[in-house]
Amino acid sequence: MVKLIKADTITLLNLEIMGNMNKKTHFGYREVDEAKKSKYVGDVFTSVAKNYDIMNDAMSFGMHRLWKKILVELAAIGEKDIILDIASGTGDISKLISQEYPSTNIYMSDINYDMLNEGRNRAIDEAFDSNCSFCQLSGENLPFKDRSFDLITVGFGLRNFTDKEKGLSEMRRCLSKKGKLMVLEFSKPINPVFSKIYDWYSFNILPKLGSILANDSESYQYLAESIRMHPDQESLKKIIIESGFNECKFYNLLNGIVAIHIAYND
Numbered sequence: 001m002v003k004l005i006k007a008d009t010i011t012l013l014n015l016e017i018m019g020n021m022n023k024k025t026h027f028g029y030r031e032v033d034e035a036k037k038s039k040y041v042g043d044v045f046t047s048v049a050k051n052y053d054i055m056n057d058a059m060s061f062g063m064h065r066l067w068k069k070i071l072v073e074l075a076a077i078g079e080k081d082i083i084l085d086i087a088s089g090t091g092d093i094s095k096l097i098s099q100e101y102p103s104t105n106i107y108m109s110d111i112n113y114d115m116l117n118e119g120r121n122r123a124i125d126e127a128f129d130s131n132c133s134f135c136q137l138s139g140e141n142l143p144f145k146d147r148s149f150d151l152i153t154v155g156f157g158l159r160n161f162t163d164k165e166k167g168l169s170e171m172r173r174c175l176s177k178k179g180k181l182m183v184l185e186f187s188k189p190i191n192p193v194f195s196k197i198y199d200w201y202s203f204n205i206l207p208k209l210g211s212i213l214a215n216d217s218e219s220y221q222y223l224a225e226s227i228r229m230h231p232d233q234e235s236l237k238k239i240i241i242e243s244g245f246n247e248c249k250f251y252n253l254l255n256g257i258v259a260i261h262i263a264y265n266d
């Protein structure tokens with residue numbers, strides 16, 4: 001296990017850029033060089049970091065808070081668990097865990113310094129930093145020993161990864177025997193009428209909200225596109241199993257707009 005020097009310091013652990021110049025991937029609807037995707041994603045989150053929490057509430061009508069609460073309830077956390085919150089951003093999930101399970105040991109981690117710094121400041125201001133450490137790292141290349149964590153959470157982060165399969169197999173490697181991975185992510189609505197309304201909202205309202213509240217419509221256009229490019233519930237389950245987990249199930253929330261995948265290590 002990595003020993004972090006001081007609880008309120010951000011430790012830079014690993015930011016190895018994933019991908020090579022000859023392979024292509026998607027950044028929203030655009031096809032880009034794999035090696036450039038994490039820079040583009042980084043620019044988006046640096047741009048939204050200051051307004052991230054306000055925008056999250058506005059876009060989801062506050063529902064993201066409930067989805068995160070459900071994730072923590074489903075996690076069945078043990079009192080002394082060691083937990084890695086990947087793509088922790090401003091720290092919503094870590095905060096819920098820290099407040100409900102103060103004896104756990106939580107590693108808040110994100111590839112983006114600005115997002116992680118917002119999370120760290122908030123943890124100190126809102127007094128949930130006592131059992132949290134802060135590490136800047138890529139979830140696609142984890143700088144931890146095998147079987148270090150009882151629980152790994154990824155909240156609305158996986159769709160931004162350059163190589164999801166690599167990230168997932170890294171998470172499996174770092175989970176203890178019977179450890180649990182929980183992925184909270186946008187997914188595919190089940191009802192076709194609902195799906196149409198959701199598409200209209202995503203491409204017409206979201207970028208406008210971004211423009212009005214954060215003076216940034218492009219980042220919220222990326223959000224809508226990245227959600228459409230992310231695998232649906234069943235496809236993600238298949239990818240998770242193929243990454244080496246021996247069991248995976250998922251729960252649909254709000255007609256499948258969001259899903260929680262839970263996977264277990266053997």
Ligand SMILES: C[S@@+](CC[C@H](N)C(=O)[O-])C[C@H]1O[C@@H](n2cnc3c(N)ncnc32)[C@H](O)[C@@H]1O
Nearest residue numbers: 045087088089111112115138139155156157160
């Ligand atoms: C939409 S935010 C989610 C933040 C928080 N988990 C939440 O649910 O509110 C996505 C986060 O994923 C981070 N991220 C993107 N790619 C990543 C990667 N490869 N490794 C770690 N974090 C990543 C971004 O920097 C950003 O903070």
